[in-house]
Amino acid sequence: MGIVITAFERSPDGGKGLARDTRVRWALEEAGLPYEVRPVSFRAMKEPAHLALHPFGQIPTYEEGDLALFETGAIVFHIAQHHAGLLPDDAGARARAITWIFAALNTVEPVILELVTARILERDKPWTAERLPLVEDRIRDRLTQLAARLGDADWLDGSFSAGDLMMVSVLLRLRPSGLLDEFPSLAAYVARGETRPAYRRAFAAQWAVNAAPPVGG
Template sequence: MPLKNDAPIQISAFSWLPPFAHGVARDIRVRWALEEAGLDYRTRLVDPRQPKTEDYLAEHPFGQVPSYRDSEGTMFESGAIVLHIAQNCPALLPEESQARKRATIWVFAALNTLEPAIFPLVDLEIFHANASWAAERRPAFRERALSRLAVLERTLGNKHWLEGQFTVADLMMVHVLRFLRPTNVIGEFPRLVAYQARGEARPAFQRALADHLAALSAAAS
C-alpha cells in the first residue's frame, strides 16, 4: 500500500545508512509485511549519526530501527513486529493450526539460527576482508554459514515456499538471505538462489524496497 502521512500505523527507519546497508536494513521486513497485508503506514525517519531523543528511546530502548506504533501501542524488534502484523493476515500466516505453527517456527529459525550463523562471515567481508587475521578465520565462518544454508535448502526441497504457500516465514528468510550479498556462499545452493529471487520478485517486496531506498535518497538530497 502507498505511504500515507495520516496512516494509523507508523514505523521508524534510518534516514541515512552506509552504502553496504542499503536494501538490507530491517525496516524492509516491516514494510514488506505491511505491503503483503495491504496496510497503509507512515514513516518516522531517524538519523543514526545523531543522539536519539528521549521520545524515540521510549519507542525503541536501544535506539535502533524499526519501531512500530499503532492504535494499540508501540513495539520494537522486527521479528515481533512482523509476527504482530501477520496475526490477522492469512496471506502471511496460514489459518490451519499446524501450518501456522510451522511458519512461526521458521521465522524464529531465520532470526535465531540462520542470521547469527551468517553474520560473522558477512561482517568479515564488509569490514575486515583485508585484515591479517581474515584468511585464517574465513574458512570457519564460511563453513558455519554453509552448514545452515544446506539445512535450509534441504528443507525447501522442490517447493516454491517453505510451507507450500508464501508466508511470513519466507518473508523473514528471504530478507536474512539478502545479508549474504557481500559473500558468494549462496551461489552454492541453486534452490536458495531461486527461492530468494522469487521472494524479491513479489510486488510487495518491490514496493517495500523502493520506499526504503527512496527515503534514503530523499534524506541525502
C-alpha cells in the same frame, strides 16, 4: 492514529533492501496496510525520544495507537497475527510458519551476521584471514540444511508465509559474498521473494529515501 514505523534517514546499505525496516515494510505491503515512515538520523536514534521506543537505539520501531513495538521479528509476527496474508488459517501450518520466523532469526541469521562482522568490522584484525573460512563453512552447513528442507518447493511450507518473508530477508544479506550462488535452489528461492509485488513496493519505498538528495544538499 495509523501505523507509523521508523527507518534510517540514510541507510548504511544505500537502500539495497538490507536494512531491517525493509522487512517490516514488506510485511505491511503483503497485508495491504497503509503506513507512514518517520526517518531517524543516527544521532536521533540515541536520543531519549527514540530510546523510549527502542531501548537499544536501533530501527525499526512500530507504533499503532497506544501500541509501540521494537525488534523486527516481533513486529512482523504482530502484523502477521492480526492481518490476513502472512500466516495460514490452519493451526498446524500456522505454527510451522511461525517456527520458520524464529529459525530465520535464531538459526540462520546469526552466522550470516558473523560474516558481515568479519568482513567489515574486523577486516583489519590479524585473525580475520583465518576466521573468514571458518565462518563461511558454518554458513555453508546451514545453507546445505536449509536447501535440503526446501527441496524443489517454491516455499518452505506450502504457500508463502511470514516465515518465507523473514528467511528471504535474511538470505539476501549473503548475496554480496557469493555464497548464496553456491546453492541454486536457495538463490532461486530468494529471487521468488524479490519478485513478489509487495516486496517490490517495499524495496522501492526504501530505495527512494536513499536515492533522494540529502535535506539541505
